[in-house]
Amino acid sequence: MSAESPFVERFPSEARIxxxxxxxxxxxxxxxxxxxxxxxxxRTGVYRGLIQSxxxxxxxxxxxxxxxxxxxxxxxxxxxxxxxTRSFDRxxxxxxxxxxxxxxxxxxxxxxxxxxxxxxxPFAPDDLNAAVLYTFYAPMKAHPLFYIGAAxxxxxxxxxxxxxxWSYFRWRKTNSDERIPLQAFMVLVxxxxxxxxxxxxxxEVVVFLIPWSLGIIPAVDPLLTRTLFWFFGHxxxxxxxxxxxxxxxxxxxxxxxxxxxxxxxxxxxFVLFLLLSTPVxxxxxxxxxxxxxxxxxxxxxxxxxxxxPSLLTxxxxxxxxxxxxxxxxxxxxxxxxxxxxWDEPAFAGVALxxxxxxxxxxxxxxxxxxxxxxxxxxTQWVPGHFHLTVGxxxxxxxxxxxxxxxxxxxxxxxxxxxxxxxxxYLWFLGMTLMSNAxxxxxxxxxxxxxxxxxxxxxxxxxxxxxxxxxQETQLQIAVGGVLLFVSVVLFSMVMFGTFLVRADLGPIRxxxxxxxxxxxAEDGPLVLDNLxxxxxxxxxxxxxxxxxxxxxxxxxxxxxxGTPPTTSGL
Amino acid sequence: MEIHRYEKIWFVIALxxxxxxxxxxxxxxxxxxxxxxxDDGGTMDPNDVSGTExxxxxxxxxxxxxxxxxxxxxxxxFRPGTTEPIRVPAGSTVTFYITSTDVMHGFALAGTNLNxxxxxxxxxxxxxExxxxxxYGIVCNEYCGNGxxxxxxxxxxxxxxxxxxx
Amino acid sequence: MSTDTEIERxxxxxxxxxxxxxxxxxxxxxxxxxxxxxxxxxEFLGRELTxxx
Amino acid sequence: xERRNFIRALIAVAIGVPIAVExxxxxxLFYQRLTGAExxxxxxxxxxxxxxxxxxxxxxxxxxxTEMSLExxxxxxxxxxxxxxxxxxxxxxxxxxxxxxxxxxGSTVGETISTGEMAPAESTTLSGEWTVPSGSxxxxxWAGGKTGEDSVTERxxxxxxxxxx
Numbered sequence: 028m029s030a031e032s033p034f035v036e037r038f039p040s041e042a043r044i045x046x047x048x049x050x051x052x053x054x055x056x057x058x059x060x061x062x063x064x065x066x067x068x069x070r071t072g073v074y075r076g077l078i079q080s081x082x083x084x085x086x087x088x089x090x091x092x093x094x095x096x097x098x099x100x101x102x103x104x105x106x107x108x109x110x111x112t113r114s115f116d117r118x119x120x121x122x123x124x125x126x127x128x129x130x131x132x133x134x135x136x137x138x139x140x141x142x143x144x145x146x147x148x149p150f151a152p153d154d155l156n157a158a159v160l161y162t163f164y165a166p167m168k169a170h171p172l173f174y175i176g177a178a179x180x181x182x183x184x185x186x187x188x189x190x191x192x193w194s195y196f197r198w199r200k201t202n203s204d205e206r207i208p209l210q211a212f213m214v215l216v217x218x219x220x221x222x223x224x225x226x227x228x229x230x231e232v233v234v235f236l237i238p239w240s241l242g243i244i245p246a247v248d249p250l251l252t253r254t255l256f257w258f259f260g261h262x263x264x265x266x267x268x269x270x271x272x273x274x275x276x277x278x279x280x281x282x283x284x285x286x287x288x289x290x291x292x293x294x295x296x297f298v299l300f301l302l303l304s305t306p307v308x309x310x311x312x313x314x315x316x317x318x319x320x321x322x323x324x325x326x327x328x329x330x331x332x333x334x335x336p337s338l339l340t341x342x343x344x345x346x347x348x349x350x351x352x353x354x355x356x357x358x359x360x361x362x363x364x365x366x367x368x369w370d371e372p373a374f375a376g377v378a379l380x381x382x383x384x385x386x387x388x389x390x391x392x393x394x395x396x397x398x399x400x401x402x403x404x405x406t407q408w409v410p411g412h413f414h415l416t417v418g419x420x421x422x423x424x425x426x427x428x429x430x431x432x433x434x435x436x437x438x439x440x441x442x443x444x445x446x447x448x449x450x451x452y453l454w455f456l457g458m459t460l461m462s463n464a465x466x467x468x469x470x471x472x473x474x475x476x477x478x479x480x481x482x483x484x485x486x487x488x489x490x491x492x493x494x495x496x497x498q499e500t501q502l503q504i505a506v507g508g509v510l511l512f513v514s515v516v517l518f519s520m521v522m523f524g525t526f527l528v529r530a531d532l533g534p535i536r537x538x539x540x541x542x543x544x545x546x547x548a549e550d551g552p553l554v555l556d557n558l559x560x561x562x563x564x565x566x567x568x569x570x571x572x573x574x575x576x577x578x579x580x581x582x583x584x585x586x587x588x589g590t591p592p593t594t595s596g597l
Numbered sequence: 598m599e600i601h602r603y604e605k606i607w608f609v610i611a612l613x614x615x616x617x618x619x620x621x622x623x624x625x626x627x628x629x630x631x632x633x634x635x636d637d638g639g640t641m642d643p644n645d646v647s648g649t650e651x652x653x654x655x656x657x658x659x660x661x662x663x664x665x666x667x668x669x670x671x672x673x674x675f676r677p678g679t680t681e682p683i684r685v686p687a688g689s690t691v692t693f694y695i696t697s698t699d700v701m702h703g704f705a706l707a708g709t710n711l712n713x714x715x716x717x718x719x720x721x722x723x724x725x726e727x728x729x730x731x732x733y734g735i736v737c738n739e740y741c742g743n744g745x746x747x748x749x750x751x752x753x754x755x756x757x758x759x760x761x762x763x
Numbered sequence: 764m765s766t767d768t769e770i771e772r773x774x775x776x777x778x779x780x781x782x783x784x785x786x787x788x789x790x791x792x793x794x795x796x797x798x799x800x801x802x803x804x805x806e807f808l809g810r811e812l813t814x815x816x
Numbered sequence: 817x818e819r820r821n822f823i824r825a826l827i828a829v830a831i832g833v834p835i836a837v838e839x840x841x842x843x844x845l846f847y848q849r850l851t852g853a854e855x856x857x858x859x860x861x862x863x864x865x866x867x868x869x870x871x872x873x874x875x876x877x878x879x880x881x882t883e884m885s886l887e888x889x890x891x892x893x894x895x896x897x898x899x900x901x902x903x904x905x906x907x908x909x910x911x912x913x914x915x916x917x918x919x920x921x922g923s924t925v926g927e928t929i930s931t932g933e934m935a936p937a938e939s940t941t942l943s944g945e946w947t948v949p950s951g952s953x954x955x956x957x958w959a960g961g962k963t964g965e966d967s968v969t970e971r972x973x974x975x976x977x978x979x980x981x
Contacts, residue, residue: 081743160740166717167700167742249701249717284770288781291598313633315714316721317640320633327622331615338611342604342788346781353779356771361783370823379830386838389795393802397622398631401710401814402807405703405738448823452830459834463841470806472707474738477746488734488751491708494844545776551598579636588640588718593672593699595742599776603785610792617796621803632814684969692816709812724816730916730924730958732971733812753971756916758928759960761967798842805849 034113034539035438041112042436044125046526048105049433051133052098052425053522059093060515062086067461067508070478071501078147083478084158084595085146091161092143095267095417097136100180102425103270104132104187107214109436110273111191113539114208115198119190128186135179142173158595160476162260163236165252168592171240178232181225188218206548207556209290210277216297217269219562220262223305223569227258239592246589250317251580257308258573261330265304267417269297271384271424274377275344277541278428282374283367285351287544291551292343296336298555302565303333306572313400322576327397329572334395337388344381350545372444373537376427376451380420383458387415390466407480408469411462419458426518427451433525434535441536442524446517453514461507467492468500634713638720643698651696656763662689664763670695670702670715672742678735678750685727685752686760692724703739706752714739730756864956866975871900874968875961877910877934878903882941886954888980889947896946896954896977902931903939908964910934917946918971920953928958 035042068074069083078086112119119125139157146156157169163177191214195207207215231252238244276293280286287293309326312318349363357363368374390412393399403409430447434440441447471490473480481497490497554560600608625631646652646669654669654676664685669676677683685691695704695715702715711733713721735750865871871879883899896917904910911933916926926946934940948954954977960969 080746084740084743084745158743164701164740167740250719253701253716285774288776288779289598289600289604292600292604312714314712315719316634316638316716317636317719320635323633328619331618334615335608335611339604339608341791342607342781342784345787346601346604346784349781349783350774350779352783354770354772354774359783360786363783369827370819385791389798392618392795392799396618396803398625398633399622399803399807401631401712402802402810404712404714405705449826452826456830456833459837463834463837467841472705472709472736474703474705474707474736476738476740479746488707488732493848494841545779546599583640588642590643590699590717593742601781603781607785607788614792614796618799621799625803625808629808629813630815631808632816634814690816706812708810710807710810710814711812713814722816723814725812725814727812730918730971731922753969755960755969756924756928756958758916759913759958759969761960761962761969801846801849809849 031538031540033438033535034109034435038112038118040122041108041119041125044119044122044129045105045109045432045436047129048101048108049429049436049522050526051136052102052105053429053519055093055097055101055136056422056426057515057519059090059098060512062090062093064508064512066090067505070480071505072479072481073502073505080478081596082147084160084476085143085156087476088158088160089140089143089147092139094422095161096177096180097140099267099417099421099425100132100184101136103266104129104184106270106273106425106428106432107191107217108187109432110210110277111194111214114210115194117194117198120193120197121190124186124193125190128183128190130183131186132180132183135176135181135183137176138172138179139176142170142176145170156595162256164256165236165239165247165249166590166593167595168240171237174232174236174240178229178237181229181232184221185225188222191215191218206551206553209287209293209544209548210273212294212556213269213273213276213297215558216301216561217266217273219558219565220269220301220304221266223562223565224259224262224266227255227308228260231255231259244586246586246591248580248584248586248589250315251577251585253315254308254312254318254576254580257311258305259308260311261307262304264413264417265300267421269300271380271421272296272340274424274428275340275381276347278431279344279374279377279381280347280351280544281541282371282377282431283348283351284355285347285349285353286542288343288346288350289546289550290544290548291546291555292339294548294551294555296340296343298561299336300333301561302568303329303336305565306568307333308573309576310395310397310400313397314404317580318576319579322572323397325572327395329568330395331392334388334392341381341385348378370448372447372451373427373431375448376430376454377424379451379455380423380427383415383423383455384420386462387412387420391416403469405475406469407465407473407475410475411465411469414458414462414465419454423451423454423458426454429518429522431537433522434537435539437526437530438535439525439528439530440532441521442528443521447521450514450517450521453510453517457507457510457514459507461504461511464500464503464507467494468497468504471497471500473497473500631710632724634721634723636719638694638696638722640718641696641720643696643717646698650694656683656685658763662686664689664691666691666693668693668695668704670697670704670737672699673737673744673748675704675735675737675748675750678752679748682732682751682753683735684755684760684763686757687727687730687754688757690724690726692722695721695723700741701739702737702741702748705736705738706733707736709733712738727754730754864973864975871959871972872912872961872968872970874970875910875963876906877912877961877963878905879912879959879961883943884974884977886948886977886980888950892950893947894950894952894980896926896948897943898946898957899941899943901939901941902934904934904936906963907936909936911962912942913960913962913969914942914944914957915946916958917948917954918956918958919948920955924958
């Protein structure tokens with residue numbers, strides 16, 4: 028079969044694994060999006076008839092877990108399974124093993140979701156709830172099923188990585204002196220970062236929270252478990268972002284009619300992420316007591332240097348788009364922008380996601396600014412930030428690239444393409460409204476994660492918003508939230524229409540071929556491909572950044588100062 | 598590895614910008630004197646506050662115009678703060694000692710730079726200067742349970758002439 | 764209209780100068796610096812109750 | 817071609833509106849912060865104390881506001897006058913302190929006046945005048961009631977007061 032025939036014909040069983048993962052991802056996306064819309068109406072006071080304020084937090088947990096953990100992890104597993112198979116151009120080592128890790132991830136997801144939704148279903152047993160949000164800070168306790176589910180999801184993702192490394196070692200045996208293909212390199216480096224990062228949350232959940240929630244151990248140290256979580260908490264955002272970079276570097280150039288300007292630069296930025304993404308966790312704990320200022324300053328500096336690969340990516344990706352535009356006849360300093368295929372949903376969605384990431388980048392720099400954090404910590408500025416980054420740069424890229432990928436893994440033409448064309452633009456508009464208002468109300472001090480933030484029963488003091496009154500910002504959030512949900516509905520209709528349509532409607536209209544970069548892998552130094560070296564350096568950096576603080580926290584007793592489990596309800 | 602001249606320039610500018618950001622933050626700490634919350638508040642047993650200052654939380658005068666406020670945070674109220682406002686005189690320096698006996702909380706005076714996490718077992722020590730009379734709303738900005746959205750309080754900065762002592 | 768975009772002419776690595784990208788990135792850089800200086804020195808340091816101890 | 821215009825309109829709205837929203841946000845943010853204009857915030861909830869109402873409900877003593885007025889005093893100043901009837905029904909000594917006055921722009925002006933020590937069952941009238949810049953809105957007044965040993969001090973929200981002619 029020629030390289031031109033669709034992926035599903037060349038690798039039918041791998042395509043099935045990709046379809047399964049994407050299917051679970053899209054279901055989680057729809058439910059999570061629905062909950063998001065209900066929350067945006069509830070907390071803004073626009074319509075509080077759907078849920079009780081005390082149930083809001085179970086729904087917020089579901090929104091966070093389903094979108095930030097389930098949708099992302101399953102989509103990434105599907106995308107990377109396609110990427111590895113395509114770039115090594117060989118079947119996965121064992122279909123049984125691939126189904127196993129998908130099964131483990133799915134089992135974990137089902138268990139966690141049962142625990143969370145237990146809190147929303149009235150007739151469920153009342154200890155079956157997990158209103159702990161997706162950060163599940165001790166001493167707030169969730170039902171053990173929640174922690175067991177989370178652990179299984181992570182173990183499943185570890186097995187997926189083993190599947191791909193297994194593929195890599197078998198490929199290496201027959202291609203001893205070749206450079207690792209770019210897409211495979213990106214998958215392997217992302218997963219090395221993931222193995223290092225998940226050590227934190229795996230320790231927290233398996234060693235502390237599961238026994239603690241089962242009553243086997245009486246108490247856990249909240250600061251220690253919180254630090255273990257955020258050891259994982261920042262690299263997880265790069266676990267979401269690097270697959271988007273995978274799309275921006277290796278597929279977007281082709282969609283814009285051009286070629287990636289530099290393969291080695293892409294590898295450099297992925298290596299920098301592997302090195303710097305984990306020893307920065309304390310920038311989520313700038314305002315925590317019990318952590319010395321020195322550790323926070325180190326985390327801040329590392330975080331600032333973590334901007335470098337992203338800033339390089341911005342240049343390389345936009346340059347590749349410019350190259351494509353000029354190859355399509357684009358002229359002028361910026362006139363080439365018009366020559367890009369804005370009427371193609373795959374291209375338009377990914378490009379808009381990249382544009383919005385630029386805005387999210389700035390609000391991330393503010394979050395990273397150690398003492399500047401007093402201004403925005405735990406205010407609505409923070410959700411304003413991450414709805415631009417994971418909520419758009421990653422999520423919109425994943426949705427948009429599905430318009431290009433799903434036909435190749437189903438062998439079916441994209442259905443309802445008209446809706447697909449509108450969907451990314453509607454997302455971009457809705458997200459701007461919601462996120463802009465969230466940033467503004469964050470600056471006024473409105474707290475995040477609250478069912479009714481207007482809060483002034485006791486103090487009688489109103490928020491001092493800067494642009495527009497408090498009511499106006501909350502209304503703008505609700506409008507943005509509803510537009511986003513409509514956009515998710517459009518996406519879901521296109522996807523399920525394509526999954527369910529008959530296969531014999533003629534050949535798919537997308538080509539899976541990816542042109543060679545302008546400056547190929549061979550131009551870059553061989554050391555770039557030395558995964559063992561980069562992983563070792565990454566481990567050393569993490570040991571330096573986290574060794575002393577962990578020692579401090581453990582030296583006064585692993586379980587001291589300890590707190591017993593506390594429920595979320597009174 | 599041919600990298601285009603413009604991209605090399607951008608690499609250098611990006612590095613300078615990053616160093617500039619770090620320098621700004623260092624200036625904030627050293628020049629503008631913004632202190633970070635650190636571990637000087639110490640630790641305590643969250644399940645037993647007897648024998649600590651938190652047994653009787655409240656305002657204490659410790660100097661000419663220096664006051665200390667011991668605030669106990671628990672599921673869904675600050676003591677003092679919610680039940681009765683924290684009263685301090687204008688023109689005073691106030692050090693807050695804040696801890697929790699149940700779950701994580703947040704202690705933030707909305708619209709100001711006083712914003713700190715409250716972690717069971719840790720004591721958050723924060724010092725600020727209240728120049729002019731006024732009122733501030735205390736907001737719990739870290740999720741702490743299904744009554745989290747009702748957890749709020751008030752700080753009243755009383756004009757010097759009106760202050761009757763803690 | 765397939766997503767195989769109509770390419771009018773091939774541009775090699777030597778011929779291609781990303782002047783448009785440089786311009787966009789320069790504008791982005793200016794916006795970043797202005798917003799950073801404003802947020803830090805006016806919005807943040809301009810506020811009350813900065814923690815001093 | 818119909819489709820091309822539709823796409824062009826879609827892009828115009830989907831990218832134009834966000835640019836406008838961000839543009840307005842930044843311009844008003846800079847204008848507000850750099851020119852120190854009054855930030856827009858809603859009136860705090862809860863109505864202010866009006867003439868005939870009790871100034872400090874939290875105290876057992878009665879502090880009924882009998883007069884609140886603003887008179888022009890020269891070109892640049894107004895005089896805010898307030899009279900309060902104070903009765904002490906308790907068995908302990910009571911004392912009411914009034915002032916300074918807080919204005920709409922967040923500043924606090926004027927000094928504090930006091931009824932002095934009031935014996936149980938005694939009643940008196942406390943009246944005071946505070947000069948404020950003309951054109952300012954008087955939003956509240958600091959009031960401190962001390963019954964025996966414990967004291968309550970509040971910034972009492974006042975109902976809007978008629979401006980001088």
